[in-house]
Amino acid sequence: MSTTTIWIMIALLTVGTVAIKAAGPVALGGRDLPPRATGVVARLAPSLLAALVVVDAFGGTDRTLAIDETAAGLAAAGLALLAKLPMIVVVLIAAVVTAVLRAVL
Amino acid sequence: MCYNTAMNLMQVSNGTTLAEADADDVLATADESAAREAASGPRGGAPDGRGPDESRLVDGVKAGLPLVLPALAIGMSFGVLAEPVMGAFAAIAMSVLVFAGAAQFASVSILAVGGSLASAVSAGLLINTRFLPMGLAVAPNLKGGPLRRAAEGQTMVDASWALANRGDGTFDRQIMMGATIPQGIAWWGGTAIGALGGALLGDPATLGLDALFPAFYLALLAEEMSDRAMLSSALLGAAIALVLVPFAPPGIPVVAASAAALLGLRRT
Numbered sequence: 001m002s003t004t005t006i007w008i009m010i011a012l013l014t015v016g017t018v019a020i021k022a023a024g025p026v027a028l029g030g031r032d033l034p035p036r037a038t039g040v041v042a043r044l045a046p047s048l049l050a051a052l053v054v055v056d057a058f059g060g061t062d063r064t065l066a067i068d069e070t071a072a073g074l075a076a077a078g079l080a081l082l083a084k085l086p087m088i089v090v091v092l093i094a095a096v097v098t099a100v101l102r103a104v105l
Numbered sequence: 106m107c108y109n110t111a112m113n114l115m116q117v118s119n120g121t122t123l124a125e126a127d128a129d130d131v132l133a134t135a136d137e138s139a140a141r142e143a144a145s146g147p148r149g150g151a152p153d154g155r156g157p158d159e160s161r162l163v164d165g166v167k168a169g170l171p172l173v174l175p176a177l178a179i180g181m182s183f184g185v186l187a188e189p190v191m192g193a194f195a196a197i198a199m200s201v202l203v204f205a206g207a208a209q210f211a212s213v214s215i216l217a218v219g220g221s222l223a224s225a226v227s228a229g230l231l232i233n234t235r236f237l238p239m240g241l242a243v244a245p246n247l248k249g250g251p252l253r254r255a256a257e258g259q260t261m262v263d264a265s266w267a268l269a270n271r272g273d274g275t276f277d278r279q280i281m282m283g284a285t286i287p288q289g290i291a292w293w294g295g296t297a298i299g300a301l302g303g304a305l306l307g308d309p310a311t312l313g314l315d316a317l318f319p320a321f322y323l324a325l326l327a328e329e330m331s332d333r334a335m336l337s338s339a340l341l342g343a344a345i346a347l348v349l350v351p352f353a354p355p356g357i358p359v360v361a362a363s364a365a366a367l368l369g370l371r372r373t
Contacts, residue, residue, distance in 0.1 A: 005222050006191045013212060014202040016230045022255035024240025025247050029254070032245045038274035039369030041242040045270045046335045047342030048235065049326040051362030052263070054343045056319035059350050059358075073316035077323055087324045088171060094320030099313030 069105065073098030165283015168268050172284070173291040175321060178314040179206060180295020185303035187213045193300035200296035204289065205262070208232040211355050232356030238363045239266050246276040260285040267325050334368070341365035 033041060057074040060066040077094035085093075183206065187196035190213055203209055208229035215225040240258050243266065247257045260282040269281035299306065329335050342365035349358035 003192075003195075006195050006216075009212060009216065009222055009225050010195065010199050010202060012226045013199075013205075013208060013229045016226070017203055017205050017208065017233050017236075018255075018259060020230070020233050020236045021240055021258045021261050023237055024242070025244045025254035025258040026251045028241055028244035029251070030245065030248075033241075033274070036370055040366045041369070042272060042274040043335065043338040043366035043369040044238060044242050044363055045267055045272075046326060046329045046339035047362050047365035048239070048263075048359060049267060049322050049329065050339035050343040050365075051346035051359045053319050053322045053326060055346050055350060055358055056322065058347065063351050063353075063355075065347065065350055069313070070316050070319065073313060074319050074323060077316075077320040081324060081327050087321075090324050091175075091317050091320040094316040095313035097313070098316035099311065102311060102313065 069098045069101040072101055160277050160279045160283075162279045162283040165265070165268075165277075165280040166286050167283075168280055169265065169284030169287040172264050172288045172321075175314070175317040176288045176291035177295040177298075178312075178317065180292045181299035181303075181306060182295075182310075182314070183209055183213075184296040184299020184301070185306060185308075186210070186217070186299075187296075188300040188303050190217045193297075196300040197293065197297050200293050203229070204259075204292070205229075205233050206292065207356070228355060231354055231360070234356065235360045235363065236261060238360075238366075242266075242274075243269070243276045243278070243281065246278050248278065257282060262288060264288060264321070264325075272329065272331065338365045338368050341368065 053074070057071045058065050058067065060068070073094040073096075076097040077090050080090040080093045180200065183200065184193075184196055187199065187209070190196075191199070196213075199209055199213075211232050212225040212229035215228055216222075239261060243258070243261065244254070247254045249257075257278060262285055265281045265284040265288065266276075268284050269276045269278065271277060326339060330339070342362035345365060346358040346362045349361055353361070
């Protein structure tokens with residue numbers, strides 16, 4: 001991979017990402033969303049967060065799904081959430097369970 | 106697995122963590138904001154130039170502090186992965202300029218296995234297309250003319266966006282901008298540490314650090330589950346993403362999951 005290719009990639013990703021992040025704010029300006037859209041926006045966070053959780057926890061490389069140590073760590077985090085533990089404890093439990101299983105299995 | 110989890114890197118998660126006290130601060134601030142808004146009416150404008158319903162930037166910084174550790178850890182992972190492919194300087198420059206972890210991992214991973222420039226760039230940008238709906242969502246709460254709005258939009262990363270989300274379809278821009286500051290510093294610093302000292306560090310996956318991100322997202326998600334409407338969108342979003350993972354390029358499953366938010370059209 002040549003140095004030039006690397007820097008072209010960085011430049012294109014930079015410009016593209018800046019444009020994508022700017023698109024919504026610039027296109028909409030200061031206008032408020034119509035009321036029906038507000039209901040949709042309110043649901044964007046749960047929709048995207050749930051997708052990030054499952055893709056992160058169950059997505060392997062090469063477009064595969066797998067139940068592995070990370071998924072087990074996430075399950076432990078879920079139990080910790082049900083037990084109303086503080087968030088920092090919840091995420092540390094996930095990391096510890098994942099690490100221990102990796103070491104053992 | 107490490108690669109995939111790391112896909113979420115910078116765009117960490119929420120921020121209520123570190124100490125419960127932090128979460129309480131944020132909530133208290135929200136309450137104060139609501140009180141201000143009730144007193145002055147929406148769009149009234151506070152004396153210091155803030156909107157009547159906005160927090161302070163420093164509140165956002167505090168909200169973002171819990172994300173420092175995961176951003177640092179995943180940043181180190183990125184540095185370790187990217188250095189052999191592009192050298193330390195380019196790896197650090199990429200974190201500073203592109204500033205989108207999942208996209209950076211995807212692009213560099215493709216280059217690392219001999220993929221083409223076009224496929225590396227398109228994979229990275231596809232992953233970032235989720236910022237289109239997210240940007241439309243925050244747009245009404247940003248300020249100023251087109252240039253300033255575009256600049257404020259650059260501070261949008263997953264975790265900050267989720268933190269700034271008030272749950273009613275509006276966003277607190279100071280929280281979003283502030284929460285990105287500590288994450289950004291940790292992301293750049295982590296990349297530098299990983300790129301320059303990678304050989305000494307070993308694989309962050311052995312510490313289970315790649316599980317930090319989905320766990321953060323899950324905790325954030327739990328806070329969103331205020332009613333059945335949110336739950337139904339979350340379940341549908343997860344289902345869409347899972348079904349698409351085997352068939353769609355990386356990034357697309359998460360973008361497609363935003364369609365689950367369309368359930369919100371029914372309520373009105």
